[in-house]
Amino acid sequence: MLNPIDLADHGPIIPVIVIERLEHAVPLAQALVAGGVKVLEVTLRTPVALAAIQAMARAVPEAIVGAGTLRSPVDALRASEAGARFAVSPGFSPSLAQACEQAALPLLPGVATASEVMQAFDAGYSFLKLFPATAVGGVQLLKGLAGPFPDVAFCPTGGITPASAPEFLALSNVKVCGGSWLCPKDALEAGDWGRITRLAREATALRSAAALR
Numbered sequence: 001m002l003n004p005i006d007l008a009d010h011g012p013i014i015p016v017i018v019i020e021r022l023e024h025a026v027p028l029a030q031a032l033v034a035g036g037v038k039v040l041e042v043t044l045r046t047p048v049a050l051a052a053i054q055a056m057a058r059a060v061p062e063a064i065v066g067a068g069t070l071r072s073p074v075d076a077l078r079a080s081e082a083g084a085r086f087a088v089s090p091g092f093s094p095s096l097a098q099a100c101e102q103a104a105l106p107l108l109p110g111v112a113t114a115s116e117v118m119q120a121f122d123a124g125y126s127f128l129k130l131f132p133a134t135a136v137g138g139v140q141l142l143k144g145l146a147g148p149f150p151d152v153a154f155c156p157t158g159g160i161t162p163a164s165a166p167e168f169l170a171l172s173n174v175k176v177c178g179g180s181w182l183c184p185k186d187a188l189e190a191g192d193w194g195r196i197t198r199l200a201r202e203a204t205a206l207r208s209a210a211a212l213r
Ligand SMILES: O=C(O)C(=O)C[C@H](O)[C@H](O)COP(=O)(O)O
Pocket: 016, 043, 045, 068, 069, 070, 088, 089, 090, 131, 157, 158, 159, 160, 178, 179, 180, 181
């Protein structure tokens, strides 16, 4: 079973993917992998999301396909059945955490405050999504959390851009960021897979940009 912290080893950005049309799933995964992005978070926000996870996992074995937007225990079960290798949630709830454990689905739970960090940490999670990262305080909040929680790492997501990502990635407690900009809706609709590969390639270079800061 994958440890969510290991997702950070595959690159600095996890694309947050919204699939409206199932036929986009496989070419999108291929385009991202071609640009060096292997870890894919497919949000359970659309009716075809589970089928998209299944199709990507089968057709693009190099990809590590996970499910995002898990909100309830049943989401955990469905994501696991669809073949998701990890799960991401906008928040933390004990019932969701328990369902993921039962389904052997590694979870990256979301937090936005120190109290939520403590609840997730108590439940055994030390790698957390900060969501919605920019809105709740962004870089300044993460610097603040590093004091009392030096043993907690974060994946900030929400409002991050290619311009702001290096500042996040340069923080000691940030291992990887999430962002939807790698998969723009208009590129998917136009089938512009080349643009998605370019965006993926640019995203993979952001860790070096962070190291230069
Ligand atoms: O649905 C979820 O569970 C999410 O993960 C929400 C995403 O994190 C944000 O929608 C990504 O934010 P942007 O990169 O600002 O578009």
